[in-house]
Amino acid sequence: MTIPDVNWTSIGTELILISTAVLVIFFDLVVKDKKKDSLGYLTVLGMLGALVFAMTDKEGTAIAFGGMITNDSFTQFLTVLIVGVAIIVTLMSMQSLREGSMDVGGYHTLVLLATVGMLLMVKGLDLIIIFLGLETLSIAIYVLAGYRKGAEQSAEAAFKYFLLGAFAAAFLLYGIALIYGATGTTRIEGIAQYIALKNLGTNPLLLLGVGLLLVGLGFKLALVPFHSWTPDVYEGAPTAITAFMAVGVKAAAFAAFVRIFGGALPLIAFQWKDVLWMLAVITMTVGNVVALSQTNIKRMLAYSSIAHAGYILVGIIAGGSVGWSAVLYYLGAYAFMNLGAFGIVVFYGYKQEANVEIADYAGLGFRYPFLGAAMAIFLFSLAGIPPLAGFMGKFYIFSAAIKSGYIWLTIIGVMNSLVSVFYYFRVTVIMYMKEPIKEVVLNYSLPITIVLIIALVGTIQMGIAPNFYLERALDSIKWLIG
Amino acid sequence: MLKEYAQILILMIIVFGFAGVTLLLSSLLGQKKKSDTKLMPYECGIDPVGTARQRFSIKFYITTMIFILFDIEALFLYPWAVIYRRLGVFGLVEMGVFILLLLVGFIYVWKKGAFEWD
Amino acid sequence: MIPLSHFLGLSVILFTIGVLGVVIRRNAIVIFMCIELMLNAVNLSFVAIARSLSSLDGQVIVLLVMTVAAAEAAVGLAIIISIFRTKGTINVDEINLLKW
Numbered sequence: 001m002t003i004p005d006v007n008w009t010s011i012g013t014e015l016i017l018i019s020t021a022v023l024v025i026f027f028d029l030v031v032k033d034k035k036k037d038s039l040g041y042l043t044v045l046g047m048l049g050a051l052v053f054a055m056t057d058k059e060g061t062a063i064a065f066g067g068m069i070t071n072d073s074f075t076q077f078l079t080v081l082i083v084g085v086a087i088i089v090t091l092m093s094m095q096s097l098r099e100g101s102m103d104v105g106g107y108h109t110l111v112l113l114a115t116v117g118m119l120l121m122v123k124g125l126d127l128i129i130i131f132l133g134l135e136t137l138s139i140a141i142y143v144l145a146g147y148r149k150g151a152e153q154s155a156e157a158a159f160k161y162f163l164l165g166a167f168a169a170a171f172l173l174y175g176i177a178l179i180y181g182a183t184g185t186t187r188i189e190g191i192a193q194y195i196a197l198k199n200l201g202t203n204p205l206l207l208l209g210v211g212l213l214l215v216g217l218g219f220k221l222a223l224v225p226f227h228s229w230t231p232d233v234y235e236g237a238p239t240a241i242t243a244f245m246a247v248g249v250k251a252a253a254f255a256a257f258v259r260i261f262g263g264a265l266p267l268i269a270f271q272w273k274d275v276l277w278m279l280a281v282i283t284m285t286v287g288n289v290v291a292l293s294q295t296n297i298k299r300m301l302a303y304s305s306i307a308h309a310g311y312i313l314v315g316i317i318a319g320g321s322v323g324w325s326a327v328l329y330y331l332g333a334y335a336f337m338n339l340g341a342f343g344i345v346v347f348y349g350y351k352q353e354a355n356v357e358i359a360d361y362a363g364l365g366f367r368y369p370f371l372g373a374a375m376a377i378f379l380f381s382l383a384g385i386p387p388l389a390g391f392m393g394k395f396y397i398f399s400a401a402i403k404s405g406y407i408w409l410t411i412i413g414v415m416n417s418l419v420s421v422f423y424y425f426r427v428t429v430i431m432y433m434k435e436p437i438k439e440v441v442l443n444y445s446l447p448i449t450i451v452l453i454i455a456l457v458g459t460i461q462m463g464i465a466p467n468f469y470l471e472r473a474l475d476s477i478k479w480l481i482g
Numbered sequence: 483m484l485k486e487y488a489q490i491l492i493l494m495i496i497v498f499g500f501a502g503v504t505l506l507l508s509s510l511l512g513q514k515k516k517s518d519t520k521l522m523p524y525e526c527g528i529d530p531v532g533t534a535r536q537r538f539s540i541k542f543y544i545t546t547m548i549f550i551l552f553d554i555e556a557l558f559l560y561p562w563a564v565i566y567r568r569l570g571v572f573g574l575v576e577m578g579v580f581i582l583l584l585l586v587g588f589i590y591v592w593k594k595g596a597f598e599w600d
Numbered sequence: 601m602i603p604l605s606h607f608l609g610l611s612v613i614l615f616t617i618g619v620l621g622v623v624i625r626r627n628a629i630v631i632f633m634c635i636e637l638m639l640n641a642v643n644l645s646f647v648a649i650a651r652s653l654s655s656l657d658g659q660v661i662v663l664l665v666m667t668v669a670a671a672e673a674a675v676g677l678a679i680i681i682s683i684f685r686t687k688g689t690i691n692v693d694e695i696n697l698l699k700w
Binding site: 022025026028029 | 583586587589590593594
Binding site: 131135143150155160169174186 | 615
C-alpha cells in the first residue's frame with residue numbers, strides 16, 4: 001500500500017487558520033474578560049498570515065493529496081478573496097462583540113473554521129471534499145447565526161437556517177451519490193472524462209444527480225425558489241455574520257458551482273443551461289421586486305443579495321473566458337460594496353442592533369457626513385451606477401451574456417437593475433432628505449474605520465481601474481477554457 | 483439467489499414460533515391473580531416515584547451532545563486500526579494530531595464548565 | 601447477489617419518507633430525525649454503489665458522512681434547546697417571529 005502524496009504547502013492556508021483557531025480557543029480560557037479584544041486581533045493576525053501565504057504561494061496548478069485538492073490560480077484568487085472577507089468580518093464584529101457581551105473566543109474560532117470550510121470548497125477537486133467544506137462552513141455558521149445573546153430573532157434565525165440547511169445538504173449529498181453511481185467516481189475530472197467516454201448526455205441517473213446537486217447548492221446560494229430562509233436568517237443573525245453569509249458563503253458556493261458545472265459537467269451543458277436560465281430570471285426578478293417593499297435594512301440587503309446571485313448566474317450561463325472571469329470579477333466587486341454596506345449597518349446599529357429599520361437612517365447624511373457619503377457610495381455601487389465597482393461587474397456580466405447570444409437574459413437583467421436603483425436610492429433619499437427621528441451617538445473605533453476605508457477604496461478602485469482585478473480573474477479561469 | 487436467505491427465514495420462523503408459542507401457552511395455562519403490586523411499572527424492584535413522563539433536566543442534553551461528538555470520532559479509529567501496520571509511523575503521527583485536536587476541544591468544554599453537574 | 605437497483609430503490613423510498621417527514625411534520629425533533637433518515641438513505645446508496653463498482657470510495661464517504669451527521673446532530677440539538685428556552689415550544693408553526 002502506498003500513502004498518497006502529502007503536500008503540506010498545498011493546504012498551508014488552511015493549516016495556518018486552523019492553528020489560529022486552536023490558539024484562540026486556548027487563549028479564550030486564559031485571557032481575562034476585559035482583554036478579550038486581543039483575541040480578535042490574534043484572529044486577524046492569523047488570517048493576515050494566511051493571506052500572505054496564499055498570495056506568495058507560487059506553485060501554480062499543484063495537485064495534492066492524490067488529486068483531491070488543487071492549488072491552481074482559480075483557487076488562489078478565491079482564497080485571497082475569502083480570507084480577505086473573513087478579516088473584514090472579524091474586524092467588523094469586534095466592537096459589537098464587546099458591547100453585546102457575547103462569548104468572544106468561540107465566535108472568532110467559529111469564523112476561522114467557517115473560513116477553512118469555504119477554502120476547502122474552493123480547493124476541492126472531489127465532490128466529497130466540496131461537501132465536507134460546505135458542511136464545515138455550514139455547521140459553524142448555524143451556530144454563529146444564533147450568537148446574539150438573549151435575542152429571540154437570533155435563535156430563530158439559527159433554527160431556520162439549521163433545519164433548511166441540513167435539509168438542503170441531504171439533497172446535495174444524494175446528488176453526489178447518484179453522480180457517483182452514474183460515473184463511478186466523485187472526482188471532478190473523472191466525471192468529465194467518463195461523460196465524454198460513454199456519452200452520458202441523457203443518462204437519467206446522472207441528470208437526476210445533477211438536479212439534486214443544483215437544489216442543494218441553490219439553497220446555499222439563496223436562488224429563488226430555494227430562498228425562503230434568506231431574509232429571516234439575514235435579519236436575525238448578528239449583522240457581521242449576515243455579511244459573512246452574503247459575501248463569503250456565496251463566493252465559496254459559487255466557486256464550487258463553477259468547479260462542478262464548468263469543470264465536471266461542461267459536456268452536458270445543453271441540459272442544465274436552460275434550467276439555470278430560468279433560475280437566473282426568477283432569482284433576479286423576485287429578489288428585486290420583493291426588496292422594494294422592505295422596511296428593515298437587513299431584509300432589504302437580503303433580497304438585494306438574492307438579486308445579485310441572479311446576476312452572477314447570468315455570468316455562469318454565458319460561460320466562456322469572458323463569462324467565467326466576469327463571475328469572479330463580480331464576486332470581488334460584490335464583496336467590497338456589500339461588506340461596506342453591512343459594515344455601516346453594524347456600526348450604526350451598534351448596541352444590540354437597535355437601528356435596523358430604514359426609517360432610522362433619516363438624517364444620517366448630514367449628522368455623520370463621512371458615514372452618509374460612504375453608505376451612498378456602497379448603495380450606488382450595488383445599484384450599478386458608474387463609475388463604481390458594481391457597474392463594472394454588471395457591465396462585464398451582461399456583455400458576456402450578449403457575446404454568448406443571451407439577448408433576452410440581458411434585457412431582463414438590465415431591467416432588473418433599473419428596478420433595483422429605486423430601493424437603493426430610497427435609502428439614500430431618507431439619509432439626506434428626512435429629519436432624524438432619534439438621536440444616535442456613534443464612536444468611531446479603529447477596526448470599523450479600517451473596514452469602511454478598505455471597502456471604500458475597493459469599491460472605487462474596482463470601478464475606475466478594473467484592469468488589475470480583471471487580469472487576475474482572467475488568469476484564474478484558464479483551466480476552464482482548456 | 484434467494485436460497486441463501488432461506489436458512490435465515492427458517493431460523494426466523496423457529497425463533498418467532500418458539501417465542502409466540504411460549505407466550506401463548508403461559509397465558510392459556512397460567513393462573514392470573516392481579517394485585518396493585520403486580521400492575522405497578524417495574525423499576526428494578528423499587529416502588530416507582532412519580533410519573534415516568536416528566537421532563538429531563540437540560541443537563542442531560544448537554545452531556546448527550548458532547549457524547550455524540552466524542553463517540554463518533556472513534557469511528558475513524560477502526561479503519562485506522564485495520565491498516566495500522568501498513569501506515570507505519572506516518573499513521574501514528576496523523577492519528578496523534580487527530581486525537582490532539584479532540585483533546586483541545588475536550589479541555590475547552592471542560593474549562594467552560596460543561597461537565598459540572600450543578 | 602441482490603441487484604443494485606433494489607438497494608437504490610430502497611434508498612429512494614427511505615429518502616422520500618424523510619423528505620415527506622420534513623415537509624409534513626411540525627415537531628422540530630421529528631423533522632431533524634427525518635433529515636437524519638435522508639442522510640442514511642444516501643449512505644445506503646453509497647455503500648451499495650461502492651459494492652457494485654467494487655471500489656472503496658463509497659465506503660469511505662459513508663464514514664465521513666456519519667461524522668458530519670454527528671456534528672450536525674450536536675449543533676442541531678443545541679439550537680433546538682436554545683429555541684425551546686427562548687420560546688417554550690419547538691413546533692415550527694409557532695416559531696414565526698420573523699415573517700416568512
